[in-house]
Amino acid sequence: xxxxxxxxxxxxxxxxxxxxxxxxxxxxxxxxxxxxxxxxxxxxxxxxxxxxxxxxxxxxxxxxxxxxxxxxxxxxxxxxxxxxxxxxxxxxxxxxxxxxxxxxxxxxxxxxxxxxxxxxxxxxxxxxxxxxxxxxxxxxxxxxxxxxxxxxxxxxxxxxxxxxxxxxxxxxxxxxxxxxxxxxxxxxxxxxxxxxxxxxxxxxxxxxxxxxxxxxxxxxxxxxxxxxxxxxxxxxxxxxxxxxxxxxxxxxxxxxxxxxxxxxxxxxxxxxxxxxxxxxxxxxxxxxxxxxxxxxxxxxxxxxxxxxxxxxxxxxxxxxxxxxxxxxxxxxxxxxxxxxxxxxxxxxxxxxxxxxxxxxxxxxxxxxxxxxxxxxxxxxxxxxxxxxxxxxxxxxxxxxxxxxxxxxxxxxxxxxxxxxxxxxx
Amino acid sequence: xxxxxxxxxxxxxxxxxxxxxxxxxxxxxxxxxxxxxxxxxxxxxxxxxxxxxxxxxxxxxxxxxxxxxxxxxxxxxxxxxxxxxxxxxxxxxxxxxxxxxxxxxxxxxxxxxxxxxxxxxxxxxxxxxxxxxxxxxxxxxxxxxxxxxxxxxxxxxxxxxxxxxxxxxxxxxxxxxxxxxxxxxxxxxxxxxxxxxxxxxxxxxxxxxxxxxxxxxxxxxxxxxxxxxxxxxxxxxxxxxxxxxxxxxxxxxxxxxxxxxxxxxxxxxxxxxxxxxxxxxxxxxxxxxxxxxxxxxxxxxxxxxxxxxxxxxxxxxxxxxxxxxxxxxxxxxxxxxxxxxxxxxxxxxxxxxxxxxxxxxxxxxxxxxxxxxxxxxxxxxxxxxxxxxxxxxxxxxxxxxxxxxxxxxxxxxxx
Ligand SMILES: Cc1cc2nc3c(=O)[nH]c(=O)nc-3n(C[C@H](O)[C@H](O)[C@H](O)COP(=O)(O)OP(=O)(O)OC[C@H]3O[C@@H](n4cnc5c(N)ncnc54)[C@H](O)[C@@H]3O)c2cc1C
Ligand code: SF4
Ligand code: SF4
Ligand code: SF4
Numbered sequence: 001x002x003x004x005x006x007x008x009x010x011x012x013x014x015x016x017x018x019x020x021x022x023x024x025x026x027x028x029x030x031x032x033x034x035x036x037x038x039x040x041x042x043x044x045x046x047x048x049x050x051x052x053x054x055x056x057x058x059x060x061x062x063x064x065x066x067x068x069x070x071x072x073x074x075x076x077x078x079x080x081x082x083x084x085x086x087x088x089x090x091x092x093x094x095x096x097x098x099x100x101x102x103x104x105x106x107x108x109x110x111x112x113x114x115x116x117x118x119x120x121x122x123x124x125x126x127x128x129x130x131x132x133x134x135x136x137x138x139x140x141x142x143x144x145x146x147x148x149x150x151x152x153x154x155x156x157x158x159x160x161x162x163x164x165x166x167x168x169x170x171x172x173x174x175x176x177x178x179x180x181x182x183x184x185x186x187x188x189x190x191x192x193x194x195x196x197x198x199x200x201x202x203x204x205x206x207x208x209x210x211x212x213x214x215x216x217x218x219x220x221x222x223x224x225x226x227x228x229x230x231x232x233x234x235x236x237x238x239x240x241x242x243x244x245x246x247x248x249x250x251x252x253x254x255x256x257x258x259x260x261x262x263x264x265x266x267x268x269x270x271x272x273x274x275x276x277x278x279x280x281x282x283x284x285x286x287x288x289x290x291x292x293x294x295x296x297x298x299x300x301x302x303x304x305x306x307x308x309x310x311x312x313x314x315x316x317x318x319x320x321x322x323x324x325x326x327x328x329x330x331x332x333x334x335x336x337x338x339x340x341x342x343x344x345x346x347x348x349x350x351x352x353x354x355x356x357x358x359x360x361x362x363x364x365x366x367x368x369x370x371x372x373x374x375x376x377x378x379x380x381x382x383x384x385x386x387x388x389x390x391x392x393x394x395x396x397x398x399x400x401x402x403x404x405x406x407x408x409x410x411x412x413x414x415x416x417x418x419x420x421x422x423x424x425x
Numbered sequence: 426x427x428x429x430x431x432x433x434x435x436x437x438x439x440x441x442x443x444x445x446x447x448x449x450x451x452x453x454x455x456x457x458x459x460x461x462x463x464x465x466x467x468x469x470x471x472x473x474x475x476x477x478x479x480x481x482x483x484x485x486x487x488x489x490x491x492x493x494x495x496x497x498x499x500x501x502x503x504x505x506x507x508x509x510x511x512x513x514x515x516x517x518x519x520x521x522x523x524x525x526x527x528x529x530x531x532x533x534x535x536x537x538x539x540x541x542x543x544x545x546x547x548x549x550x551x552x553x554x555x556x557x558x559x560x561x562x563x564x565x566x567x568x569x570x571x572x573x574x575x576x577x578x579x580x581x582x583x584x585x586x587x588x589x590x591x592x593x594x595x596x597x598x599x600x601x602x603x604x605x606x607x608x609x610x611x612x613x614x615x616x617x618x619x620x621x622x623x624x625x626x627x628x629x630x631x632x633x634x635x636x637x638x639x640x641x642x643x644x645x646x647x648x649x650x651x652x653x654x655x656x657x658x659x660x661x662x663x664x665x666x667x668x669x670x671x672x673x674x675x676x677x678x679x680x681x682x683x684x685x686x687x688x689x690x691x692x693x694x695x696x697x698x699x700x701x702x703x704x705x706x707x708x709x710x711x712x713x714x715x716x717x718x719x720x721x722x723x724x725x726x727x728x729x730x731x732x733x734x735x736x737x738x739x740x741x742x743x744x745x746x747x748x749x750x751x752x753x754x755x756x757x758x759x760x761x762x763x764x765x766x767x768x769x770x771x772x773x774x775x776x777x778x779x780x781x782x783x784x785x786x787x788x789x790x791x792x793x794x795x796x797x798x799x800x801x802x803x804x805x806x807x808x809x810x811x812x813x814x815x816x817x818x819x820x821x822x823x824x825x826x827x828x829x830x831x832x833x834x835x836x837x838x839x840x
Binding site for chain 2: 001033034035036037039040186187189191192194195198256257262266269270273278280281282283284301302303304305307319322323324
């Protein structure tokens, strides 16, 4: 089988790359061992939360932070991608998911500050419209409402941790936690957020919760609910509850598996299918065939079954250590498909900083592939290894996604750009 | 049965990401099932070989294998579950109801002698009552109906094509008893491309038995089938199948679960019918003289096709037909899952899983929906007013082969 563009990996990076290649009219395949981090993550898209990384105050403008970072840290992926691709990539992403009923709000000029389910305060630039009312810089107090029997969301715990959090220059309003008097039908083992989100589409459930919220909420309070207000995109459940409660509501992503990540994944998957992209999940990619400095084909396997796939261009979107796009053994770290050398600490004893909570983060987290300005892996040297192989997402070297809060931004921007370059070749 | 000692190994690869839980169709609709991560890699660490599983909730696993596909770490979760189910059944015995369901193939042989009587019997009130009260079979589900002329009879009486180019065809018991028009469509499409089908001696593949934990019974059937299939492979023939579940059972499960290492020799020979035809296309040997088919038609990919690792060959193939628009649905499991949906304690779960398919089907106006699996086609007909078609029927039509005379048999019937 032959495709114009073959994308390896079905995480946020791979799906973005595929959509942008297909937009250029390319016959595109996404092939992946499993699903990516995006299906379970909180669903906020972080652009840059802290810069320099050891700062304790969140950045107010991600754009200014990224511009400074590009001039000061030329090894950072943002320096390869550029602000323009970041901006275009984010609009491309917003349009894609909006077409499937999932609305993302935000821009590069401000960070939201939203509470998490464990009660920390997180800076992020883009989020689902249903999280928007959660910004802690708003003055009104917050009722955190939870459900008896729901796993992974505990209002009192969240409220307590928020009350002990500080953000320089911000006075955080009062949060109080309550468990609603609603029977969600959980049995002894507890209900997952996904199951509740599905039940939420029943009329009786919405009625019962709406009434309970109305009874609990005090004048002037907003309401935080776990992110379970419907499994799919579309705002009906959300709007009805706001109407019944008589105040603004925001969703807080639960611990994985999280409904917000699932919604986002499903929206992108629908877009991928609607764009005529073939999606094959469950296949290990291995043993590429190289001809004249180009990748000519890869082999894909499920169990003992192997197929050969030819392509004009290839995008490597296999994630970092978590997605096993990079593997380590006692002696080395390696990108396993093409055997590309990985930049970062080579010896194990250099992986971690001495202090666990070192504000600069651990060197291991910056491990990855170095690329040129066209996002082609450069291996050890300055020149690209293969003319038609591009890389994106968590696979890239030189940034600490979770520490500096830049994962979603780097992944979307590099995915978008890699797909576009692959689609133009 | 010997348990491969390395099967526990990948449980250490589980990074507890919960991606499998998120995509498991059963978890989505019921809390009775603790989910793939917990009953799979989590519990596996506390099982020693052949031990009774800790939690009988593993019974609720449909065996759809979606968890295996989505897991980013390559953990073989469904295999752990299947082994746990087998251990559970070994410890507690197999209920009469499950034995009855999984022996439908025997019933099928009988029934085809007297198809109208069998169909009437399945619809009869006393049977309904008995099945509900005593056997806990679901009374609202549609049962497959039996055809008057089994495929094997048609082959004997009406199939005369001969050619030097030959393939072996494992058609399976459902095609034989319930949907022989599928078998006829397959051989006609092969004939159009110059291939004669030969038919190794065959019985039910054994999947329903394995699915209900009866390893011994499944193994007996497997051995019968292997005789003819191995001979065909020895003769250098490709072995094609038109039921993805039969194919998976023979190609993969005989070796994995039934302790039949000789089945490995079939692996490279076994080809799903569209996979085979696409292979001809890639070799430049497929007759591509297709008439346009002006249809817009939804396609539900069976989970067992997804887990065969052969891509989506029917989509590739149908892409060659002018004017045809086939849309892959975003559904991962129809919910029927072999005999699962026929059991009353699971019927609601099965229907709830099916809601997604139902909603997706609702987006299309036409009278047809495609799927390569007979159970999926039955579920399509359970859930909608659409007729479920195997993709090969579209090909048959595009070739202009007997379309008027050969309406596909009804896969199922309302009581
Ligand atoms: C737990 C966690 C939570 C995060 N939460 C957030 C957040 O809330 N907001 C935010 O902005 N960022 C977040 N990030 C950071 C960042 O957004 C993610 O890392 C990003 O989604 C990475 O996407 P990716 O596509 O590059 O990689 P992944 O999502 O890891 O996808 C890689 C894909 O490649 C496949 N693959 C790997 N090897 C092979 C192979 N050999 N053959 C075939 N397929 C292969 C994998 O199966 C997987 O599907 C989070 C990161 C982690 C780890
Ligand atoms: S998807 Fe795989 S790695 Fe993740 S929890 Fe399930 S078994 Fe473990
Ligand atoms: S095989 Fe299917 S039903 Fe069973 S655990 Fe896996 S995803 Fe769930
Ligand atoms: S009938 Fe089809 S979709 Fe349903 S479980 Fe079986 S293979 Fe999967």
